[in-house]
Structures are given as structure tokens and as C-alpha cells.
Amino acid sequence: MNKRLILNDFKSNKLINISTCLFMAVTAMLLGLSIYLFTSLVASIDTLMNKAETPHFLQMHTGDPEEAKINEFVASREDVEKKQICRFLNLQNSCLSIGDVSFETNMQDNGLCCQGECFDYLLDGYNNVIQAGSGEVYVPVAYKNEYKIKQGDTMRIGTEELTVAGFLRDSQMNSMMASSKRFLVSETDYERLKELGSEEYLIEFRLKEGSDPNKFATEYKDAGLPENGPTITYPLIKTMNALSDGIMILVILLVSFVVLFISIICIRYIILTQLEKDRREIGMLKAVGIRGKDIRFLYLSKYLILSMIGCLVGIVLAVVIAGLLGFGIKEMYGETENKALVYIFMILGAFLAEAIILIFVRRTLRRTEKESAVSALCGRSSSSKKNNLWIPAFIISAATVFMILVPMGMKSTMADPEFVTYMGIGNSHIRVDVRQKDDINAATIKISDAIQKDDRVGELSVMKTRSYKVRLQDGKIYGLMLENGDHGIFPVNYQEGKYPENETEIALSVINAEEMGVKPGDKVTVLKDDGDGINEEYYCTVCGIYSDITNGGKTAKGCFDDSNDKSSPMWSIIYISLKDESMISKWVEEYQSIFSSVDEGVKIIEIADYIRGTYGQTIRNINDASVLTMALSGIIIMIVIILLMRLIIWRDRKDSSLKKALGISSSEIRKDYTKKLIIYTLSGVVIGVLLGVFLGQKLAAGFLSLMGATGFKFVINPFATFILVPVLIMLSVGLAAMISLTEIKRIRAAECLNSGVE
Incomplete structure (x- = not known):
């Protein structure tokens, strides 16, 4: 009997069931996607750093590296596993070009190096250690898409030329947030080109398991060893690698939580309306002796089936979208060795989203146990309950505006020249660096x-x-x-x-x-x-x-x-x-x-170019997430309004029929619905803007504090915040209203004369 009842429900309530399944699928997709991208990023970085044998402590130094003194220091310690001193030939960016692209405006410290002898290996696209041949150069993978460089292009350093043999992954300088980039050449070419730049040394150490890199750094300085340059530790390298794509993933995670909230609200009101519609049937089931718990289980079984379908659809969509969004992660850091584990976490994330929704579904269905058979058979919902269906329109319009404004605000803030003051850099027009x-x-x-x-x-x-x-x-x-x-x-x-x-x-x-x-x-x-x-x-x-x-x-x-x-x-x-x-x-x-x-060693750059060069990739990632969020928000609000309007029209069907019987036209009834819709959604948009500006700033501050930027304020784009986003939401709402209000024409005046009470 349960199967027959559920099957009949699917046939008679197609719109409601499809909408419910859609919300469940989108929620599962977003949460699964964000978890997939996050675990894939972390696992890929771990794989890269393990295969490259990234140093635990790195001291960049200009001048005599005093190797004998360093060897004496190493001999006195038990926590050092390996030590090496790598040469890095700093090049003048104005003298460097690849193909038709000049590096004159590039703000990175670009230079040549040879493959590491003991560790700190530079890897190819398959994470294998590269051995550069004579006349060959391997270019940082970060420049591949940035400058559209292809294998076989010619790299020019002054009058000297090298052929681009491929692209390298540098576990410690992969991110654009690292200020230096290494180009790999052979020992022979390095010696030949040595006079074209200024030499710097990378004093590197691999420590034994369980050693503290920060403690080692302090003791290194206390020993009076060479330190004419920045000091970098393993945790810092890992953080820099993760931040660029990590910020985008955090934005997607935030969006997934907002969509989860929207889904819970919508599904709750769908259930309440369905229970109101099935009021008399529930009363009849109770009258023949079926317990409230059994009735609740019947409804829960239906939502469990919808949840399973939504979860499967969400997982498939997450895999497809992850292939597109995760391409950059794969190219920068390579494939993870634990791909199966990444998929397991993604599936668990999708299941978690569905479990949260089902918990709220179960709580909402408890009202089937509270009402008696008599009241269910004879009663009907009050007008106040009808009006409650307008509340989701207000809540969801506010949530969608908030969801759009957070990534948009982060992008405009990071792209603004004044953001440099949160980076520890003076808010000037121009910056001149004197190094090496x-x-x-x-x-x-x-x-x-x-x-x-x-x-x-x-x-x-x-x-x-x-x-x-x-x-x-x-x-x-x-x-x-x-x-x-x-x-x-x-x-x-x-x-x-x-x-x-x-x-x-x-x-x-x-x-x-x-x-x-x-x-x-x-x-x-x-x-x-x-x-x-x-x-x-x-x-x-x-x-x-x-x-x-x-x-x-x-x-x-x-x-x-x-x-x-x-x-x-x-x-x-x-x-x-x-x-x-x-x-x-x-x-x-x-x-x-x-x-x-x-x-040599002098670099002059506009502050705006400095931001683009250092955080351009991060800004682009956030911008992509912002565009995706805007499109998704427009679709969500449109579907939600169509669904809610259909539910409201259904609940008011007899009232609308009575109005038609009294001579009120369909257009007048539509105007009444439209006025209410505008009031609720416009109020929601206003609240959403306020939440996006104030609460969104706090959330974005939490994200950017991961990079060390604290206490910042949103740089608001007034046109986007106060005009573009509200207009987008209201246009989506207007389109949804046009589609859903066509149902008014189908209501006949004679319907109010039907006998029986709901």
C-alpha cells in the first residue's frame, strides 16, 4: 500500500516533487564540489611537495654563502637530514622574453637554476624529476596560461636564446604569491649564462620527522649564519601554495551553505503546503487506526527517495563541474596519489547535505502526529498560515543577494589599489624594489x-x-x-x-x-x-x-x-x-x-600592477566564483518564486474562484499577487544588501585573514551592489511571476461552488 501511495503522490504532484529533488541535487552538488576541490587541492599539494622533497627550511642569501660555517652548524645538530646550497641566477626582466612576450612589466624575481642534487626537485607535468638538456629551458607552469607560452617557443635573455622544452612545477615557488620564479636549465647553460645576471643562494635543509622548522629557523639565526634575504619554512610554502585556489573554494563552500539554507526553507514550506493539501486524507488514515508515526514514515519515505535521486544527480554534476574548475589545480600541482579518497570525501559531502535536509524534513513532519483525526477531517488552515508562504520569498531573496555580494565584494576589495595597505605595503602610486x-x-x-x-x-x-x-x-x-x-x-x-x-x-x-x-x-x-x-x-x-x-x-x-x-x-x-x-x-x-x-636588481612598478602580478590569479578565481554565483542565484530565485507562487495560488484557489464569481477579473487578482511579491522580495533584497555589506565583510575578513590580511573593509562597487544585483534579482522574480501567474487564468468562477471543505 505504501508503494502505491508514494507512486500516486509522484504522479499527482510532479512540480512539487521535481522542485524538491532539484533543491536537493543543487545542495548536494555544491557541498560535494567544494569538498572535492578542497581535498583535491590539499592532496595534490601534499603529493607535489612529497615528490619534490620540498625543504623544511630555506634561507635566501645574497653574498658569500659561507658553506664551511654552515657545514659546521649541520655537524653539530641531530635534526638535519639533508642540506644543500642551490644557486639562483637573477635575471633582468627587461632583458627576458619568451616568444612574442616581454617580461619587462613582470614583477616576479625571475632567474635560472639547475636541478637540485639531493632534494627540492623541479618536476614535469607527470611529477617526474626533470633533467634539462643543453640549450633547453623549462618554464614555470604558472606562466604557461598567463603568457600563452607553448613548447618549442624561444626564450631570449639579452642576445642568448634557449628553447622551451616544457613546463615545470616548483613546489616552493609554484604560486604567484611567491615573489620568485625559477627557470630550469642544464649545468652547462647555467655556467654559460652566468654573466647575464646576479647570483643568489638558496640555503636549504630537510629536517628529520618531528622537527620544528620554526624552532630551527630561530636557532639558525642565533648561530650567526648567512641570512641576507627572506626566510621561508615548510608550513609557509604549503600555505602559499593553497591560498590562491583555496580562497575560491572557500567562496564556493560559503555559497553551498547558503543554498543549503535556502533548500531547507523551501522544502519546509513545500511540506507544510503538502500536509495542508492532504489534510483530509491524513484525517481519514488516522480515523481508520493508522498511527501518526506511520503516516510520518510514509511521507519521510517519499523524501528519502527524492533525496537519493537528488544526491546521485548532485554527485554526477559535481564530478562534471569539478573537472572544469579543478583543471587549474591539476595543472599547477598535478594528480593526487589518493584520487579514490578525494571521491569518497566528495560523496560523503553530498550525503551530509542530504542528511541535514532530511533531519529538517523529519522535524517538519512531526505535525502529522499532533493533530487529531476529527480536526484533520473538518478543519482548514487559517489565512494567517496562508500568508506565511510569502515569508520564504523575503528570506530567499535576501539570501541570494547576500550570496552574490560576498564574492563580488572580495574581488573588488582585492583588486582595489588601497588593498595594499592590508598587505603591509604603503598606499603609494609606484614601488621601486632594490634587491640582489x-x-x-x-x-x-x-x-x-x-x-x-x-x-x-x-x-x-x-x-x-x-x-x-x-x-x-x-x-x-x-x-x-x-x-x-x-x-x-x-x-x-x-x-x-x-x-x-x-x-x-x-x-x-x-x-x-x-x-x-x-x-x-x-x-x-x-x-x-x-x-x-x-x-x-x-x-x-x-x-x-x-x-x-x-x-x-x-x-x-x-x-x-x-x-x-x-x-x-x-x-x-x-x-x-x-x-x-x-x-x-x-x-x-x-x-x-x-x-x-x-x-641590475632594480625593479620599478605601479602598485596596481604589483597587486595584479601577485594576486591576479586569486582575483580571477574569485571573479569566476562570483560570476558562477550570480548565474546560480538568478536561477535559484526564479525557480523558488515559481514554486512558491504556484503553492500560494493553489492554497488561495477557492478564494480566487470566489473573487471571479463576484466579477473581479484575472488581471486584478494578478495585480494583488504581484504587489505582495514585490513588497516581500524587494524587502528581502534590501536586507540582503545590508547583510552583504556588513556580515559579508566579516566573512570575507575571515577568509583573507588566512593570508594575514586583517581588519580590512569592503571596497564596495556602488553600481554593482545597489543597482546591478538588485535589478538582476528583481528581473528573475518578475520573470518567475509572469510564468507562475498564468495559473490564475485557469481558475474557474464555478470552483467555489464545489461542495466540501478542505
Whole structure:
């Protein structure tokens, strides 16, 4: 009997059942898709880093690597498994081109290297170790699609030429968030081309299982070993690899939760309407002795079948879409060794979505047990209950607007020039980097003096980064990359406090402050090496904590006098603003031709180009997610409104029939429905915009805090937020209303004369 009842229900309520199944399928698809992409990303990165044998600790160094001193340090330790020193030949981007593409505007530090001897291997498309032949070069896979490079293209370094033999995966520099990119050549070609660039060293260590890379980094610095450059650890490399695609996946996960919420709301009202429609049948079943629990199980069986169908459809769709969205992950990091496990997690994610929906279905169906047989046979729903069906229109329109605005807001925020202040970078027009030079200090003075004489320059700030140590009040010592200069000209974003103004103040990045356990007002001692191994001490107060995602987010800012400092800075940065913003591109082009051709290691770039170069891939991923979300939201709201309007019209059918019998036309009845629909959906859109701007900012802040960017505010696109998105939702609602309100014409005036009460 149960099978017959369920089959009859499927035949008589096709629209409701198809809509319910559709919501279940979309929810299963999105949650399964986000879990698939996340597990695939993590597993692929793990596979790549394991096969490449990524170093646990890496110290980039310009100058003598002092190998004998390093060997002595290694011999005294039991936690070092392997050690190697790799050469990296920095090239002038202005002298580098592949095919028809010039790297003059590329902001990465590009250079040549040879294959690692013991570990840190560069891998091909199948994650095999590459052996470059003479005259061949392997290009970072990140540039393959960025510059449309093909195998067989010619790479030119000045007058020298190499043939692109393929593309490489670099486990530590794969992401565009890494500031350097390695091109693989043979030992012979490296020696031949050595005079075309400046050499830097990568001092790398593989540690034994269970060793702490951060502790090792501190002890490395304490030993006074070469450290004229950034320090990178295994966890930081893994984080940088995951962030670009990870942010997009988090956005999809957020969308999946919003769709899950929408599905629960819609299915709940579908069930309530179905129970109202079947009121008399339920009363009859109770009258003949069938228990409320058995009736509930009958309905639950139907939704269980719909859930199974929706889950299967969702899994198939997730696999298809994952193949499209996951292509970039596969190309950047390769296939995971645990593909079966990834699919298992995806299926579990889809099942989880259905389980959550079924839990709410079961709770909603409890009302079948509460009503007596008599009331079910004789009663009917009140008008207040009818009006409740308008509430989902309000809730879902708000949810869809919110769902669109979060990724849209993240994209516009990251693309905005002011976002650099959350990256630990001054909000200037132009940035000049001075790196990989024998005397960075002298080059910085020469360049800044020349720029200051330019009448077009409005403001200029010189920042020099050196390695310091800081001693906390409990005696613990931490290594710091401290940036000295006037931080008031182009201030970064401070989560707490302010920028340092004198030698008694120091500001720390969020990650450093958390690691050290300090806050504004705490006292620390900064230890300065004057080049003779003698530490000068500065007794400082932590004046501020700022957002930073450069150099792993572990930086500091100070105003110490370094005029008599004998040690060379790790690097220098000159921030510049022009009096006339329209001159920025021309000014950059002019100074690139002046300095880049005569000074190796000098890079001049617009701040806007710097953001695009570093986070362009992430911004594009979020933009893709934003477009997908907008399209999905338009479809969802249209289906929901069609469904809800059909349900409302069905429940009001006898009232509408009576109105027609009294002479009220179909168009007048449609106007009444349209007015109510506009009021509820427009109210929902307004609330959705407010939620997207305020709550969405908090969610986006949570996502971007994973990169070290904290305390930021949405950069809102007024046209998109207040016009484009509301118009899109209201057009979808209008189209849905036109489709669903055609049902009014089919209602006959005589229907109200039918005997019997629902």
C-alpha cells in the first residue's frame, strides 16, 4: 500500500516533487564540489611537495654563502637530514622574453637554476624529476596560461636564446604569491649564462620527522649564519601554495551553505503546503487506526527517495563541474596519489547535505502526529498560515543577494589599489624594489636622490629591511625582518595602535604579534648587529599591530638610525606618489628605461600592477566564483518564486474562484499577487544588501585573514551592489511571476461552488 501511495503522490504532484529533488541535487552538488576541490587541492599539494622533497627550511642569501660555517652548524645538530646550497641566477626582466612576450612589466624575481642534487626537485607535468638538456629551458607552469607560452617557443635573455622544452612545477615557488620564479636549465647553460645576471643562494635543509622548522629557523639565526634575504619554512610554502585556489573554494563552500539554507526553507514550506493539501486524507488514515508515526514514515519515505535521486544527480554534476574548475589545480600541482579518497570525501559531502535536509524534513513532519483525526477531517488552515508562504520569498531573496555580494565584494576589495595597505605595503602610486645587489644601500641612496630631484614627484619614502632580533620580557628571543623608514608618509593598515614615530617604538605584523604573544603597550628589546657582532640595544614599546601578507606575514616596522650601519640591507623599497596621477604609467616607463638598463636588481612598478602580478590569479578565481554565483542565484530565485507562487495560488484557489464569481477579473487578482511579491522580495533584497555589506565583510575578513590580511573593509562597487544585483534579482522574480501567474487564468468562477471543505 505504501508503494502505491508514494507512486500516486509522484504522479499527482510532479512540480512539487521535481522542485524538491532539484533543491536537493543543487545542495548536494555544491557541498560535494567544494569538498572535492578542497581535498583535491590539499592532496595534490601534499603529493607535489612529497615528490619534490620540498625543504623544511630555506634561507635566501645574497653574498658569500659561507658553506664551511654552515657545514659546521649541520655537524653539530641531530635534526638535519639533508642540506644543500642551490644557486639562483637573477635575471633582468627587461632583458627576458619568451616568444612574442616581454617580461619587462613582470614583477616576479625571475632567474635560472639547475636541478637540485639531493632534494627540492623541479618536476614535469607527470611529477617526474626533470633533467634539462643543453640549450633547453623549462618554464614555470604558472606562466604557461598567463603568457600563452607553448613548447618549442624561444626564450631570449639579452642576445642568448634557449628553447622551451616544457613546463615545470616548483613546489616552493609554484604560486604567484611567491615573489620568485625559477627557470630550469642544464649545468652547462647555467655556467654559460652566468654573466647575464646576479647570483643568489638558496640555503636549504630537510629536517628529520618531528622537527620544528620554526624552532630551527630561530636557532639558525642565533648561530650567526648567512641570512641576507627572506626566510621561508615548510608550513609557509604549503600555505602559499593553497591560498590562491583555496580562497575560491572557500567562496564556493560559503555559497553551498547558503543554498543549503535556502533548500531547507523551501522544502519546509513545500511540506507544510503538502500536509495542508492532504489534510483530509491524513484525517481519514488516522480515523481508520493508522498511527501518526506511520503516516510520518510514509511521507519521510517519499523524501528519502527524492533525496537519493537528488544526491546521485548532485554527485554526477559535481564530478562534471569539478573537472572544469579543478583543471587549474591539476595543472599547477598535478594528480593526487589518493584520487579514490578525494571521491569518497566528495560523496560523503553530498550525503551530509542530504542528511541535514532530511533531519529538517523529519522535524517538519512531526505535525502529522499532533493533530487529531476529527480536526484533520473538518478543519482548514487559517489565512494567517496562508500568508506565511510569502515569508520564504523575503528570506530567499535576501539570501541570494547576500550570496552574490560576498564574492563580488572580495574581488573588488582585492583588486582595489588601497588593498595594499592590508598587505603591509604603503598606499603609494609606484614601488621601486632594490634587491640582489652587492651594495643595496649605495644603490638605494643613488636612486632616491635622483627621484627626489624630479618635480613630478609628490611624496617619497625609503624603506630598508634588515635582520634584527627582539628579546621579550620573559627572555625569549625571536628573529625579525624589520623595515626602517618614515612610516607616516604611506602608512599601512593598523589593526591596533599606530605606526612607529621614533626609536623607542616598534610595530609588529599580526602573525609576529600572535607568535610572540605581545600587544600594543608591551615592552621589547630590539638587538642590532653593527657588523662586528656587537649588539646595540633599543628598548621599545610595541606601538601598533598591522596587517601584512608579504614575506610570510612575519615582519616589523621601526625608525632606527641606520646611517652608521655597516651591514647591507636585505633589500630596500622606495614608495613614490606623483602630483599628477595621469602621469604614473609614463613616469614608470621612463624610469624603467633609466635604471633597469644600468642597475641590475632594480625593479620599478605601479602598485596596481604589483597587486595584479601577485594576486591576479586569486582575483580571477574569485571573479569566476562570483560570476558562477550570480548565474546560480538568478536561477535559484526564479525557480523558488515559481514554486512558491504556484503553492500560494493553489492554497488561495477557492478564494480566487470566489473573487471571479463576484466579477473581479484575472488581471486584478494578478495585480494583488504581484504587489505582495514585490513588497516581500524587494524587502528581502534590501536586507540582503545590508547583510552583504556588513556580515559579508566579516566573512570575507575571515577568509583573507588566512593570508594575514586583517581588519580590512569592503571596497564596495556602488553600481554593482545597489543597482546591478538588485535589478538582476528583481528581473528573475518578475520573470518567475509572469510564468507562475498564468495559473490564475485557469481558475474557474464555478470552483467555489464545489461542495466540501478542505
